[in-house]
Amino acid sequence: MVRSTWERIRSNPALAAPRLLRERIIDAIRAFFKARGFHEVETPLLVRYPGMEPYLEVFQTTWTTARGERHVGYLATSPEYAMKKLLAAGVGPIFQICKSFRNREDVSALHNPEFTILEWYRPHADYTALMDDCAELFRHIARALDPASDGAGWRYQGRWIDFAAPWERLPVREAFERYAGVRLQDGPDALFAAARAKGYPVSAETTWEQAYHQIFLNEIEPHLGQGTPTILYDYPIAMAALARASPRDPSVAERFELYVAGIELANAFSELIDVEEQRRRLLQEQEERRRLGRTLYDLDEDFLRALELGLPPSAGIALGVDRLAMLFADVTSIRDVLWFPADELFGTAACRDDSARPGGERQTDASPGGSASAAGEQDMQR
Amino acid sequence: MQITTTEFRKGLYILFRDEPYQIIDLEFVNPGKGSAFFRTKLKSLKTGRVIDYTFKSGESVEDYPVVTRELQYLYRDGDHLVFMDPETFNQYTAEAEVLGPIVDFLRENDTYSVMLHDDEVVGLRPPKRVVLTVAQAEPSVKGNTATGLTKPVVLDNGVTIIAPAFIEVGDTIAVNPDTREYIERVSA
Numbered sequence: 001m002v003r004s005t006w007e008r009i010r011s012n013p014a015l016a017a018p019r020l021l022r023e024r025i026i027d028a029i030r031a032f033f034k035a036r037g038f039h040e041v042e043t044p045l046l047v048r049y050p051g052m053e054p055y056l057e058v059f060q061t062t063w064t065t066a067r068g069e070r071h072v073g074y075l076a077t078s079p080e081y082a083m084k085k086l087l088a089a090g091v092g093p094i095f096q097i098c099k100s101f102r103n104r105e106d107v108s109a110l111h112n113p114e115f116t117i118l119e120w121y122r123p124h125a126d127y128t129a130l131m132d133d134c135a136e137l138f139r140h141i142a143r144a145l146d147p148a149s150d151g152a153g154w155r156y157q158g159r160w161i162d163f164a165a166p167w168e169r170l171p172v173r174e175a176f177e178r179y180a181g182v183r184l185q186d187g188p189d190a191l192f193a194a195a196r197a198k199g200y201p202v203s204a205e206t207t208w209e210q211a212y213h214q215i216f217l218n219e220i221e222p223h224l225g226q227g228t229p230t231i232l233y234d235y236p237i238a239m240a241a242l243a244r245a246s247p248r249d250p251s252v253a254e255r256f257e258l259y260v261a262g263i264e265l266a267n268a269f270s271e272l273i274d275v276e277e278q279r280r281r282l283l284q285e286q287e288e289r290r291r292l293g294r295t296l297y298d299l300d301e302d303f304l305r306a307l308e309l310g311l312p313p314s315a316g317i318a319l320g321v322d323r324l325a326m327l328f329a330d331v332t333s334i335r336d337v338l339w340f341p342a343d344e345l346f347g348t349a350a351c352r353d354d355s356a357r358p359g360g361e362r363q364t365d366a367s368p369g370g371s372a373s374a375a376g377e378q379d380m381q382r
Numbered sequence: 383m384q385i386t387t388t389e390f391r392k393g394l395y396i397l398f399r400d401e402p403y404q405i406i407d408l409e410f411v412n413p414g415k416g417s418a419f420f421r422t423k424l425k426s427l428k429t430g431r432v433i434d435y436t437f438k439s440g441e442s443v444e445d446y447p448v449v450t451r452e453l454q455y456l457y458r459d460g461d462h463l464v465f466m467d468p469e470t471f472n473q474y475t476a477e478a479e480v481l482g483p484i485v486d487f488l489r490e491n492d493t494y495s496v497m498l499h500d501d502e503v504v505g506l507r508p509p510k511r512v513v514l515t516v517a518q519a520e521p522s523v524k525g526n527t528a529t530g531l532t533k534p535v536v537l538d539n540g541v542t543i544i545a546p547a548f549i550e551v552g553d554t555i556a557v558n559p560d561t562r563e564y565i566e567r568v569s570a
């Protein structure tokens with residue numbers, strides 16, 4: 001039998017500490033946004049039209065009415081569409097702390113299929129306003145957790161992350177040049193050649209985006225957010241997602257990701273508000289979903305209508321609260337800030353573990369006298 | 383034999399760039415546009431050093447075949463640990479570096495699951511739990527039962543771990559030797 005987190009806390013109360021810190025972080029987030037005139041909103045978790053991102057798979061369910069009418073529904077992968085509709089409604093700056101759900105993911109150090117997301121949106125602003133928000137939010141949380149720190153920074157895994165100094169703002173192109181010696185502006189063939197020269201497998205099927213990530217994940221990401229947090233910004237337009245093209249340089253999108261200690265914490269955009277461009281990208285993503293065999297659903301026409309009626313130029317960001325809590329609790333897995341990790345609920349192994357296969361060799365127990373081991377922890381999978 | 387990333391799991395032994403490694407951590411990442419990657423931590427079987435490498439989903443590597451045997455731990459000789467197969471009496475020598483920090487928790491004459499490649503020790507599966515006696519600890523404060531209060535304690539094998547504040551010298555406690563996490567008090 002698996003020993004659940006609550007049971008481990010019962011015998012070792014110290015294990016509650018990172019989870020209780022999480023509670024204080026969430027209090028601090030709420031206080032931060034309310035003091036700045038944001039409204040806290042709640043949007044549905046059970047939706048008819050979830051996000052169209054081809055790399056996200058959804059949980060599907062059915063709502064059956066009392067009369068027996070059946071409606072297919074999904075657990076939201078993020079509250080993005082609904083929050084943008086509220087921007088179109090003119091509600092003003094808004095934030096939300098809610099659960100989001102992503103299927104076909106394992107439980108691991110940085111993933112749980114059900115996770116907590118913080119999203120905030122500023123009308124009449126671009127992504128630079130969100131960069132400032134991030135820095136202020138981190139200082140505010142550090143101050144709330146440890147008033148003596150005055151928000152100057154936080155120690156994570158023995159390294160001091162400086163929140164007070166101006167945060168590093170690094171364009172994606174510069175990051176590739178600095179850490180990998182690759183000039184993205186030289187085009188796809190140069191990227192493939194660089195990837196091959198570095199020893200990554202490159203074939204005729206390798207896409208530009210795969211080669212980009214091979215280099216990014218191996219050679220760039222580990223360097224990000226090591227002194228101050230890093231704002232990695234201005235993504236190649238092919239990776240724009242829901243971001244608008246930069247008015248200064250249409251080959252990049254006004255998008256940034258926030259990294260602390262090599263961990264991606266947030267993803268932000270100057271929102272795309274052009275309805276035709278948005279429809280074109282959604283159709284393209286839907287086609288990509290079909291090609292990949294993902295669950296298919298229609299475009300959220302209500303969301304497109306919001307763009308059509310007019311969204312003010314806005315900026316929005318999604319931040320992973322579990323990862324944020326992991327950082328401030330100084331632990332290396334989000335499991336340590338969750339009361340109920342999904343792998344415990346479903347009895348699956350946290351990332352498949354070779355030593356935990358059914359039929360594997362018996363466990364060794366080295367307790368003296370042996371009998372004390374009867375209540376021992378067992379493999380996750382049994 | 384070639385194995386692809388879909389077969390990756392923690393504990394697996396692979397040949398990566400012609401060197402043997404064990405996958406000690408594994409994270410599935412989906413950075414965008416449908417392509418998936420596996421972020422791994424790989425421990426070198428030669429040096430014990432851990433490197434990070436992210437594989438593209440579908441990439442393949444060469445398998446590094448190992449067998450698991452129940453071996454008795456005999457003694458330590460400098461940087462080497464000596465094990466014996468209790469059935470054949472064959473002896474196997476392992477480098478402490480390759481086994482990693484778990485060596486602090488091994489007890490002479492106990493039996494462990496040891497991984498071998500061509501009769502060479504490449505790893506040891508840590509027990510999920512060991513019971514040890516507390517050798518040193520600050521005295522606990524009477525009546526203080528505040529949740530989450532902890533202190534460092536030194537175990538009889540010399541390892542220091544973090545335990546609840548109520549633990550005293552002479553208590554026996556269960557510890558996960560892999561994570562060095564306190565599990566529970568066995569007896570006071």
